[in-house]
Amino acid sequence: MFDFQITAQSGRARTATFVTPRGTVQTPMFMPVGTQGTVKGISPQELTDIGSQIVLANTYHLLLRPGPELVAAHGGLPGFTAYPGPFLTDSGGFQVMSLGHMRRITEEGVTFKSHLDGSSVYLSPERSVEVQQALGADIIMAFDECPPYPAEREYIQASLERTVRWLERCLTFKSREDQALFSIVQGGVHADLRQQSLDATLPFATPGFAIGGLAVGEGKTEMYEAVDYTAARLPSGKPRYLMGVGHPEDLVAGIALGVDMFDCVYPTRTGRFGYALTDDGRVNMNSSAPRSDLGPIDPECDCYACRHYTRAYLAHLIRAEEMLAPRMLSLHNLRYLHRLVERARAAIREDRYAEWAICWAERYFKGKN
Numbered sequence: 001m002f003d004f005q006i007t008a009q010s011g012r013a014r015t016a017t018f019v020t021p022r023g024t025v026q027t028p029m030f031m032p033v034g035t036q037g038t039v040k041g042i043s044p045q046e047l048t049d050i051g052s053q054i055v056l057a058n059t060y061h062l063l064l065r066p067g068p069e070l071v072a073a074h075g076g077l078p079g080f081t082a083y084p085g086p087f088l089t090d091s092g093g094f095q096v097m098s099l100g101h102m103r104r105i106t107e108e109g110v111t112f113k114s115h116l117d118g119s120s121v122y123l124s125p126e127r128s129v130e131v132q133q134a135l136g137a138d139i140i141m142a143f144d145e146c147p148p149y150p151a152e153r154e155y156i157q158a159s160l161e162r163t164v165r166w167l168e169r170c171l172t173f174k175s176r177e178d179q180a181l182f183s184i185v186q187g188g189v190h191a192d193l194r195q196q197s198l199d200a201t202l203p204f205a206t207p208g209f210a211i212g213g214l215a216v217g218e219g220k221t222e223m224y225e226a227v228d229y230t231a232a233r234l235p236s237g238k239p240r241y242l243m244g245v246g247h248p249e250d251l252v253a254g255i256a257l258g259v260d261m262f263d264c265v266y267p268t269r270t271g272r273f274g275y276a277l278t279d280d281g282r283v284n285m286n287s288s289a290p291r292s293d294l295g296p297i298d299p300e301c302d303c304y305a306c307r308h309y310t311r312a313y314l315a316h317l318i319r320a321e322e323m324l325a326p327r328m329l330s331l332h333n334l335r336y337l338h339r340l341v342e343r344a345r346a347a348i349r350e351d352r353y354a355e356w357a358i359c360w361a362e363r364y365f366k367g368k369n
């Protein structure tokens with residue numbers, strides 16, 4: 001279980017298979033985000049049809065509503081959502097730390113106010129693992145602190161040291177053997193603090209490792225220096241998950257640095273806002289140009305929207321505020337990212353990833369100023 005086998009390499013980019021209790025998945029992969037147990041507006045059948053593999057669910061939201069007990073009564077997330085999985089749940093910590101809920105962080109854990117009814121909610125390493133075990137995901141995440149950006153060096157250092165102590169508490173409490181707990185490397189954008197987090201985290205030898213603390217506003221150069229430094233020092237025989245990333249160019253760059261797994265709300269959120277992802281950049285379907293365009297969003301895309309609808313029709317739906325519009329744009333954007341990583345995997349197998357990535361980027365950024 002949780003066997004990770006590299007099948008091809010091209011530079012630092014690699015393809016691999018990863019065995020989870022609910023299926024063997026292919027990496028590199030993009031993981032759609034289903035915050036409240038659903039990828040907004042997309043059915044499980046549609047998710048499967050477009051090539052989705054692991055779907056994310058959010059411990060913070062599901063803890064508050066409907067509660068882990070109800071999900072457990074369905075045998076876990078697959079029974080509850082009718083998506084067969086595999087699932088990954090986050091620890092719940094990120095929402096609490098970063099989205100500014102009135103909250104108190106102590107060594108013991110975090111107390112915060114529910115955004116639903118203002119009630120006081122408590123999360124700790126033990127409680128987070130308990131909830132994630134009840135939700136029944138295949139991969140669960142250690143309860144960590146993602147420091148805000150910017151943050152003082154001293155804060156980042158103290159925070160990463162506490163995240164390591166919390167990791168130990170998660171692993172001590174964990175009782176299910178059929179779930180992989182991924183640890184999370186922190187350290188902000190400081191190489192020496194990244195090294196300190198690596199030195200303290202690697203000995204726990206978890207089935208996978210996440211690169212945390214990034215994509216929180218630090219800027220691309222600093223983010224990629226930290227990803228480069230960290231990914232190169234994580235074990236090659238285990239999956240590397242870059243949390244909260246990201247845009248198409250971030251996946252292409254992250255894969256080049258040896259990252260295997262990505263998650264981001266961007267494709268579905270930007271789709272709901274009327275933006276469509278293509279190899280020529282992002283298309284604003286709210287603008288006037290698409291209204292008379294009888295071509296598909298993307299002639300090279302095989303998704304339902306690109307196979308059945310013109311840009312004109314979708315632009316009409318957006319202006320008419322029809323619910324099919326956000327559904328179809330989200331579906332297309334997810335398919336775009338799944339196709340992007342499928343093409344990346346093919347380029348890696350042909351040992352020409354660098355050439356493919358440069359060619360993709362030249363076209364993608366040609367449209368942009």
Ligand SMILES: O=c1[nH]cnc2c(CCNCC3CCCCC3)c3[nH]c(NCc4cccs4)nc3cc12
Pocket residue numbers: 033034035056057058090094098144145146147184211212213214215216243244245263264265
């Ligand atoms: O160190 C981290 N520890 C834990 N989680 C992190 C996350 C959340 C990843 N997506 C969770 C999903 C679980 C299912 C529901 C949706 C989230 C991050 N997201 C970002 N950037 C994107 C950002 C998103 C919002 C502000 S920055 N950096 C992140 C860093 C960490």
